[in-house]
Amino acid sequence: MTDRLTESYAECRRLSRQSGSNFLLSFWFLPPEKRQAMFALYAFFRHTDDLADAEGTDQATDLQQWREKFHAALADDYRDVRLPALVDTIRRYQIPEQYFLESIAGVESDLTRTRFAEFAQLEHYCYQVASAIGLSCLPVWGIRPDFDRDSAIAAGVAFQLTNILRDIHEDGQRGRIYLPQEDLARFNVAEASLLVGEASEGFEALIYYEIERVQRLFDRAQALRDDLYSDGRRIYDAMTQTYYDLLQQISRDPQAVLQRRIQVGSWRKVKLLASLALSQIPFRSRSPIAMEAASERP
Numbered sequence: 001m002t003d004r005l006t007e008s009y010a011e012c013r014r015l016s017r018q019s020g021s022n023f024l025l026s027f028w029f030l031p032p033e034k035r036q037a038m039f040a041l042y043a044f045f046r047h048t049d050d051l052a053d054a055e056g057t058d059q060a061t062d063l064q065q066w067r068e069k070f071h072a073a074l075a076d077d078y079r080d081v082r083l084p085a086l087v088d089t090i091r092r093y094q095i096p097e098q099y100f101l102e103s104i105a106g107v108e109s110d111l112t113r114t115r116f117a118e119f120a121q122l123e124h125y126c127y128q129v130a131s132a133i134g135l136s137c138l139p140v141w142g143i144r145p146d147f148d149r150d151s152a153i154a155a156g157v158a159f160q161l162t163n164i165l166r167d168i169h170e171d172g173q174r175g176r177i178y179l180p181q182e183d184l185a186r187f188n189v190a191e192a193s194l195l196v197g198e199a200s201e202g203f204e205a206l207i208y209y210e211i212e213r214v215q216r217l218f219d220r221a222q223a224l225r226d227d228l229y230s231d232g233r234r235i236y237d238a239m240t241q242t243y244y245d246l247l248q249q250i251s252r253d254p255q256a257v258l259q260r261r262i263q264v265g266s267w268r269k270v271k272l273l274a275s276l277a278l279s280q281i282p283f284r285s286r287s288p289i290a291m292e293a294a295s296e297r298p
Helices: 003-019 022-029 032-053 059-074 083-093 098-109 119-141 149-166 168-173 181-186 191-196 203-227 230-252 254-258 266-279 288-295
Strands: none
Touching (some): 003 032, 022 032, 032 059, 059 098, 098 119, 149 168, 149 230
């Protein structure tokens, strides 16, 4: 490994750890070489998000320049310390380049779009900012060549929709509503009530409707686990269980998402990861609503 490549991987690892994301805990299910590759992927996608979130900058120009730097790196012209490691990971694991470009496009759309008329539009956005990232990770985790791509896409959309439910309060403060307008109309929920954090009469029904949609996506995603090799199964189970825990919290008190960002505590995440690592019991989805009802039974 060249000095430049060694430095690049070290910087990706440093920047990833600096982010403090609990998502990084799941990387420890992977052997060192794959963990290193995940740091390279995470550093790229984290920086893409950060460029769009940076206030007081020309985010559109910054994202376009980041896209240009990515294209240049693929031709071995490196203009950012993170990119040698990324390109090495792309080549080593034969990751399609389109996933990185789709992710940039999805983040870019957040600069000008604050509403989605129908679910099909939101689903495409979720594919760009979540499923494309997941698809780039699968070759690193270990996946069969003929894997069920639709189930992988469903998993990413399910994760992102869970994030959207979690972030209703935070997004409302920024003037954003990601839930489809057609769904708001279905349950007679006014946009204004979401922006100011007020629960209208149909709000809980709306949230349970969206939770059931996420559940159907998780059910579709079940086939993905069977296509993953052992390393990938453990990290996938850890991520899925964490998101299910979050979804269960939302189903327990839907109105809480209007007041604060719902989170799975760090200690809870550590316990989930530890239990999966030790037991190696496969995760199987159950409806969060059903889980909550079961927990209330004597």
